[in-house]
Amino acid sequence: MFRNYLKVGLRYLLKHKGYTFINVLGLAVGITAAILIMLFVRSEHSFDRFHSKADRIHRAWLQEFYEGQIFTNVVTPVPLAPLLQENLAEVETVSRVAGIGAPIHHRGNIFNYPVTMVDSTFFDIFDFELIKGNRQNPFPSKNSIILSEEAATLFFGNISPIGETLELEIGGEKRLFTVSGLTKNVPYESSIQFGLLIPFSNAVHIWSDYVRTSAWSNVSVETYVLLKEGADPAKVNAKIPSFMQPLVAGNYKAGEYNVRLQPLTDIHLDNTLPAGMVAPSNPLYSYILATIGILILLIACINFITLSVGRSATRALEVGVRKVLGAERRQLIWQFWGEALLLTLSALLLGVLLAYLLLGQFNQLANREFVLNADVFTLLFCFSLLILIGLFAGSYPALVLSSFRPVQVLKGKVRTRGMGLFGKGLVVGQFVASIIMIICTITIGRQLHYLQQKDLGFEREHNVIVPTNQQGSAAALLANRFIAALEKNPQVIDATTSLYSMAEYGWMQLGYKDDKDVFRLFRFNVIDPDFVKAMDLEVVEGRNFMEGNPADSNAILVNEALVKEYGWDDPIGRKLPGAYPQQIIGVVKDFHFESLHTSIKPVVMALKPDAFFENSSDVSYDYSPRPRISVKFRGGNAQEHIALLRENWKEVAGDQEFEYRFLDDALNAAYEQEQRLGNIVQYASLLSIFIACMGLFGLATLVVQRRTKEIGIRKVLGANVSTLVGMLTKDFVVLVLLASVIAFPVAWLVLKRWLQDFSYRIDISWDVFLLAALVSVLVALLTVSYHAIRAALKNPVHSLRTE
């Protein structure tokens, strides 16, 4: 029996090649999209789950209430880890993880490779694979260092690194480290990333005794906690205040300083907490993607159903005959579902092949390195797709066709005239989804364009940022020599040093209490007098700093937003009330030193930082404060610019690594997620309209076939080709227009929500809707008219004779 079904199914599919092709291709494309999106969503949800104790590992985070503001931090005080270990019986072990700036001196070069300092319990908690070395005692001495394969290759090439040495500059002093272990590279799906590990005992070189033992408002390290088997994190969380509060009672009331534990596996998709070593993902994006994947699959399944509906007249006769021959309904249901599964299986094979071929492109799109493996999960996923799609897509023939009664069909009673309400509804549904995606594509594209060309208040083109990766006077010296060398070049318009450049979205944030006891926050940067000119900032009141004017070291520039916040009419000559001695000498026009997601905040710029840090009660930063040199070129070839910079860098700092960033690249990086979403939605909308049109094409074939005779008669009666084409296409166009009307409000709501993420955004304009509707109607018209025109041009003698 099964063999018979298979045979009939295959023959049926082969006989109606066009129908099979459209179905298989549509489903295959849908399956390809589903598989690729699955890789993405799976990766997002598998972060940190490769640790065998993942469900017991937590990261401590800090929440402080201070003067009506909330500060959250995933970076914690250094003494927190031992404190938790001592006071919580549920804690099995703890490890601190701290990224430190430690230039590496190796064979005459200086590298700025990230160095991570961890407790020796690190490998007890985490499963990072140690290829060489001892998990129990990873750091035999304070001067042991463990390398990832990548770091090992970078520093030592292909030889075994064990026993080799590296010189790290820690706390201003070069120290010799001996390699004691080698790890596999850290997987992408890890919230903890490292290349070089050194033992935490080196903290003595970095932080004072006070910081290491009792500075509770000073945050420097991530704290990871392994709970004992069966420990309840909620109970552990509840116990913390009892021993934490007495320690901070001097500065915080009860409930104002809270340490909490966050499950390791929650880190990646919880973007309510600030970024740790790796920025968390917006979980919304994986949901959006999953939705898109399901939509595309749905559109492909609907194709299958509409085409089945279109063919039902033919299949109904078969149902009648088979029933007369003794078939029971159950057997027919199996037969039809079997056929649907067979077709889905071919689509699945093609879809997997396509996914395999397109993986490279998709990786580029998503900026990842996914691989398509035949692992259990993927196989299970494909199998579920097969069953779900097969059952869903085959449901119409299996459940509806199989119920036809022979007396009716054999008499020819079941005549599906036109498309039927059901078929029409499905076509409308497909186009609703497609049109929504088209509208989103265009609007996202426009918003991104807007972000990229918006006047930021400074010049973004032909600007290159070179970080010094040094601190204090060493950095200043280096910067001055570099700038002096550069300015001899005619291509260089200007070069300037600042603590932060425009490329770091997130300048240092300072907070203080003003004379009226109001807590004030502002962004802070240290610049040189050239900064304003080099960045094309506009001084709207007062003046810029002057070169060689000693009085200016006690002066500040502020932006309009700050003046507005303090409500001043005459800012020049004023001081920030309360803590700082500096006088305002100038006001610059507001400029976007942060991404356009946020509105412009108050800014203070000074020539010297020292007084500010001393007088601020709160200092926090995302990027380490190290002088950066911004170089403005006259335009021309970017590669030449870099070559020029590299050459001059060699001269003034030959032993140090040369790094650079193009300013416009750095600025655009802030919208990377949106850019990627935009690209993906664009492909998705192309795919969905493509699949929907294939369905339409198939449906048009069937409709025209069914009406061949009618067309012939009308032609004989004198209808001309254009009226006939009009008659045949009208129905379809009406459907697509109806779909547009349904799609508009949905798209509007979705986009309105999405645009809310930006402080600076475009309005959703009506022409996008019109455009999307027009595109869909045109594409539908083109698809359908192929058949309509062919049918209308046919000699009626043929069509009338064949009946």
Added chain:
Amino acid sequence: MIQLQNIFKWYNTANRPTFILKDVSLTIDEGAFLSIMGPSGSGKTTLLNIMGMLDQPSEGSYHFMGQDVFNLKEKQRKELYKQYIGFVFQAYHLLDELTVYENIETPLLYQGVKSAERKAMVGDMLDRFRIVGKKDLFPSQLSGGQQQLVGVVRALISKPKLILADEPTGNLNSTQGEEIMQLFQQLNKEEGVTIVQVTHSEKNAAFGNRIIQLLDGQVQD
């Protein structure tokens, strides 16, 4: 074998019933070869479908082989049908996707006959009707007469006691039609298969041993 008593069949069109069969009572003995004649629209097909359990009357009772058909459960009726009845159609209604061999085999599949046995049964039939050479052809590759022959063979494969044929020769030329009629006669005489056929041709009707006329849903004996 067949006892129809006071069969009525009506459809509600425009809120009042249109009668298609009016009080038809008919007894057909086993071994009969009955021809039903009558003008188009007189209800011949409807009557045949009721006899073949494909359709139900609005009123009346039907006994087949001593069983009260319309008081049987659906499943039992289906069993009865599968065991005893074969259908032949004017439009042949062969399954286009299946070869001659497979078309003939299909009823056996639905009866759950084992593979080896199926092979033997179909092989026998192909031999007997001398269509072995055509067994791998598809319906579209056969002439009308050949298709109807396959249709008859397919109806016979499950060794039915009753063959119901709705204008079996309607689409055939007179030679082809006569061949099918001779076949029916032979089956009826030699194997005792009961045959009920609907026909418009006096000549074909004469092959049987009893003729009834249907006019406006009533038997005109």
